[in-house]
Amino acid sequence: MTSINDPLRVLVAHPSADLYGSDRVLLETVQALLERGDRVAVALPGPGPLVAELQGRGALVEYCPTPVLRRSLLSPAGLLRLSGESLRGFRAGLQVLRRYRPDALYVNTVTVPLWPLLGRLARVPTVTHVHEAERHTSRKQQLALALPLLLANSIVANSRFTADTLGHVLPALRGRARVVYNGVPGPASPPPARPALDGRLRVAYVGRLSHRKGVDVALDAVAQLRRRGVDASLDIVGAAVPGYEDYEQLLRHRVQKLGLGQDVVFHGFQPYPWDILAGADAAVVPSRLDESFGNTAVEAVLASRPLVASSVPGLREAAEGYASAQFAAPGDAAGMADALERIVTDWDRYRAAAALDAAAAVERHAPRRYRHSIAAAVAEAAGPRG
Template identity: 50%
Template sequence: MSTVLVAHPSADLYGSDLQLVESVAGLVEAGRRVVVTLPAPGPLVARLAAAGAEVTVLPVPVLRKALLRPRGLLALAGGSLRALPAMVALLRDLRPGAVYVNTVTVPLWLVAARLAGRPALCHVHEAEDGLPRPVALLLNAPVLLARSVVANSGAARDVLVRAVPALRRRTRVVHNGVAGPGREPAPAGRGTGPRRLVLVGRLSERKGTDVAVEALALLRARGHDVELELCGAVFPGYEWFEERLRQRAARPDLAGAVVFSGYTDPTWPALEHAEVVLVPSRAEPFGNTAVEAQLAGRPVVASAVQGLQEIVTSGEDGLLVPPGDAAALADAVASLLDDPALAARLAAAGVESAVRRFSPARYRADVVAAVDAVRAERR
């Protein structure tokens, strides 16, 4: 049985983490032995084990923006020198047919794979556009050590290739595969009380949580009886952002209208209670939550950025608005609340599009093919 070593930067249960579970499931189904390395324990471990993977915890530096400064780079270099011997030893012990490095934030695994003589594939889930050229090059140059590259969207591929043009020929796009609720979408219906909007994702400026809150205020000022449920938590160290959101939500115009539900899993009950799902990200390499909303049979209003534009075609299977524009977001939501027929048409088209384009079966097959191509090239 061929072994695949999978390297991942966290043990959380957010977008790229859950997508990794689909990748692992596909490889296991195809008869591969899958060993996943994580830098720390966490809730992802149980999900990976259930998918058939062996999990080992090996502390490895994870590249964060905070490290892209002189002091941070020194810490990164020191941590790398300490971790690299154990990484190479693990690779030489396992002798995997391929090393699958999931995201550009654990580039040391690409170095270790090269030192151990193992072919590597890098799965890019990032689209950090607008970075200074030296920073973009520093973040993406290690990907040159991979024999093949998979990007989760055309947007992610384009950002990568702009930073390192030499990667163009070895990079392919594999859109994420997103599992549905396992049943027909529950019909949307108005109950008693306010009409609910839902946003699933980390509480962050990047995800546009603040934009959604301001759009809610505008809708209520226009006389719409609406509330907003926020399903997500902050990264450690960004508690100040949640506090700012809570302070805004406590002001008279929004008092009692914003529900902070924290990290939510599964998200289907929250999505099914929504009349409209918001994805107001300022940057989004792909956007699993937009696909999940479509699979839940709910109309989606998303930002016209990066990968979200590859999921939603405005006016056909959802609506797109300029990022960071609370007024435009409020206008789009109002158009759906005021026109149930439009909302129903977009929701139905969204279900059809998501099932057809972003199925887990298609995704798993594409990942297995990409990994097998790296193994075959080595032979």
């Protein structure tokens, strides 16, 4: 009989090879397991920038076609495509499980619902980490994401709002999720914000380019500031969601329509946002819809920059208690412009508060705390093996 503290063979299932919020959290999870002495393999649907990061840490990477639940699949044609992808994914996933023979399966999102089923069929203890809280979607979509969690042995949620949402969607899940806040590595020594703004407020947005994320709201807010006589610019870091590239073109057209010209810069995807944030005076997270948490909000605080975020539950939870953070109603460009103007008007106070908040965020979101909690959750789910 082995003990709960003995090293494990862990298979991790993840829906993409990108390097956005949940992907970075995955890296912290993998690091936690490797530091515990576990052998870790990560099943990904294909190549991408995440692969080198995983392999550099010592994890194996298995390519495995995996159906990912998206709204576009919840149509007759989409469901037909999902059926075909599920059949291929089922076979490939079973092959990976048989080849790797893990002691535990860690599923890093509810958008790959096939994996909890595969874990149950293979009798592998399964931990599902929930990063989604989709209260704004239809009941059918919410249930499609939540039902596979009934097959998991253990559930981890990235916020109280996420855990509460699970119980709201499916009462059988109420109280089952363990809340573990994301570990967010910050810059080694963030440069302090400028002593004076010198006439221009430099604003940064970091994240996916999508209507849901509200990047156009940030553009409108900057345009409103300029109409009020407040000089401002916007740096946009991120790429469009695959299949929604037209949104980026709409943003570029809107820049020209608003007369922002050279005052808005599209930097594309950047694996690490710290240089952009270091050059900014403030950061915005203008999401239109529910967010389960807000890694980008935490990153702004860690970078010692005042933050303006949408007043949605996950973002409020991520930035609660920080004096340098303000909130505006989702989609409210005027409210976001008001908050940014307050930063300009009272720069010394917001600058000092941001420095204090950064120190607090380093402890609240320390990767070591996250790693300890996640490694414990996987080890407990696996249990002693005989």
